[in-house]
Amino acid sequence: MTLSWKTDAATLADAVRRRDVSAVELAQAALARIDKLDATLHAFCTPTPELALREATAVDRAIAAGEPVGPLAGVPYGIKDLICTRDVRTMSGAVAYADFVPDEDDVVVERMRAAGAVALGKTNVPEFGYSGVGHNPVCETTVNPWDTTRTPGGSSAGSGAAVAAGLCPIALGSDGGGSVRIPSSFCGLVGVKASMGRVPLYPGTKDERYPGVSSWESLEHIGPMTRTVRDAALMLSVIAGPDARDRLSIPTCDIDWLAAATPKEMKGLRVAYSPDWGYAAVDPEVRRIVGEAVRVFEQDLGCSVEEAHPGFSDPLGAFWALVAMETDLKGMRAIVAEHGDRMTPHLVEFIRRDWKAEDLTDALMVRKAVTNKLWRFMRNYDLLLTPTLAVPAFGLHVQGVEKIDGRMVTPSSWLAFTFPMNMTGQPAASVPAGFTASGLPVGLQIIGRHLDDASVLRAAASFEAARPWADRWPAMAQ
Numbered sequence: 001m002t003l004s005w006k007t008d009a010a011t012l013a014d015a016v017r018r019r020d021v022s023a024v025e026l027a028q029a030a031l032a033r034i035d036k037l038d039a040t041l042h043a044f045c046t047p048t049p050e051l052a053l054r055e056a057t058a059v060d061r062a063i064a065a066g067e068p069v070g071p072l073a074g075v076p077y078g079i080k081d082l083i084c085t086r087d088v089r090t091m092s093g094a095v096a097y098a099d100f101v102p103d104e105d106d107v108v109v110e111r112m113r114a115a116g117a118v119a120l121g122k123t124n125v126p127e128f129g130y131s132g133v134g135h136n137p138v139c140e141t142t143v144n145p146w147d148t149t150r151t152p153g154g155s156s157a158g159s160g161a162a163v164a165a166g167l168c169p170i171a172l173g174s175d176g177g178g179s180v181r182i183p184s185s186f187c188g189l190v191g192v193k194a195s196m197g198r199v200p201l202y203p204g205t206k207d208e209r210y211p212g213v214s215s216w217e218s219l220e221h222i223g224p225m226t227r228t229v230r231d232a233a234l235m236l237s238v239i240a241g242p243d244a245r246d247r248l249s250i251p252t253c254d255i256d257w258l259a260a261a262t263p264k265e266m267k268g269l270r271v272a273y274s275p276d277w278g279y280a281a282v283d284p285e286v287r288r289i290v291g292e293a294v295r296v297f298e299q300d301l302g303c304s305v306e307e308a309h310p311g312f313s314d315p316l317g318a319f320w321a322l323v324a325m326e327t328d329l330k331g332m333r334a335i336v337a338e339h340g341d342r343m344t345p346h347l348v349e350f351i352r353r354d355w356k357a358e359d360l361t362d363a364l365m366v367r368k369a370v371t372n373k374l375w376r377f378m379r380n381y382d383l384l385l386t387p388t389l390a391v392p393a394f395g396l397h398v399q400g401v402e403k404i405d406g407r408m409v410t411p412s413s414w415l416a417f418t419f420p421m422n423m424t425g426q427p428a429a430s431v432p433a434g435f436t437a438s439g440l441p442v443g444l445q446i447i448g449r450h451l452d453d454a455s456v457l458r459a460a461a462s463f464e465a466a467r468p469w470a471d472r473w474p475a476m477a478q
Contacts, residue, residue, distance in 0.1 A: 250451075
């Protein structure tokens with residue numbers, strides 16, 4: 001078998017278990033690729049080559065001794081730098097945490113290690129993850145492998161760039177308002193935000209000792225970023241499942257993730273398509289590309305597709321009030337008092353805002369209204385399709401574009417399709433829909449009913465089979 005940096009994680013793990021290749025060889029190849037490309041990409045803010053070789057050696061020794069190894073045996077991966085790693089620096093893109101070393105792993109890191117995966121290091125993020133882009137005050141800016149003058153999206157910026165450029169086949173991201181799906185769309189990847197509670201979080205969002213780390217509890221998800229739907233399902237089979245440390249985790253796991261990620265007959269499924277929620281500005285090229293992808297569901301997969309909108313108004317203000325409600329404002333204000341002149345300006349402004357009780361309770365009511373609109377809407381449909389983002393990747397060192405399709409918009413308007421799914425907790429995935437005329441990836445978002453993760457994966461896998469994308473790579477990766 002010929003293996004390369006283009007080989008998917010499932011195939012690599014099978015090859016390691018068969019001893020066609022060693023985990024150490026895979027780790028060395030990935031580390032060499034990081035050495036070659038990451039001076040340009042800046043995907044990894046804290047590489048861990050020594051840890052990678054130790055973990056790879058442990059996998060090889062277990063195989064040599066005839067001991068069982070996990071489903072990700074020897075597969076190199078990146079860990080988003082908002083996810084805690086014991087004895088490995090976790091900066092969260094923040095000046096205040098530039099030297100922070102957690103005393104425990106996040107649940108997902110424990111599970112990835114137990115499954116035999118090999119950690120290459122921490123991947124770059126915007127400060128505390130409060131942005132959908134890839135720059136922060138302490139590290140070099142992460143760039144998009146498809147066009148290094150543009151952002152890879154965020155906040156899982158480094159994870160997106162690393163997988164898109166073939167530095168590793170898979171990576172962990174986190175998604176509080178779209179941060180797995182955003183870079184997956186901009187970088188041409190599969191990114192899955194499973195239902196709230198499918199993948200437990202701890203200490204992330206829960207460790208009260210650390211302001212910033214303890215934020216976004218009812219919005220945040222951790223999920224896979226991969227090049228294939230099967231690899232995403234493989235990661236979910238490892239990281240999903242209940243854990244007592246997360247009070248929001250679903251107590252049972254009733255999904256066979258790998259079985260769900262198998263193309264399946266979709267004829268007759270009822271699919272809604274909302275190109276703009278009825279109010280959002282959308283780039284014409286994005287609208288065209290996503291519209292063509294939606295037609296695949298109707299013409300190739302036999303679904304019954306109808307353009308329809310759930311009927312809610314733009315909930316962006318309510319979303320940010322929910323973030324404020326789940327932020328340690330007192331702790332973060334102390335950080336701003338000490339480090340504010342070196343922090344991201346819009347984050348400082350957010351923390352200093354005089355939030356009122358009514359801001360927060362009004363946001364809760366909006367969240368309930370959006371959730372109710374969506375479950376009622378989804379009674380009539382099996383799936384809901386939208387663009388993942390309103391625009392293709394834009395330039396570096398800005399929070400967003402100011403004009404979309406001739407309309408002046410706020411810097412967050414391009415995120416219109418992602419964050420509502422964090423408010424409702426529904427499963428949602430971004431898959432590559434196609435490419436712009438200039439070669440930039442565009443994502444299609446597939447949304448399922450409450451807890452119906454399996455249908456989202458089946459739809460993603462069926463679309464992937466009809467319009468495969470995994471053989472297309474950015475020129476810099478070659």
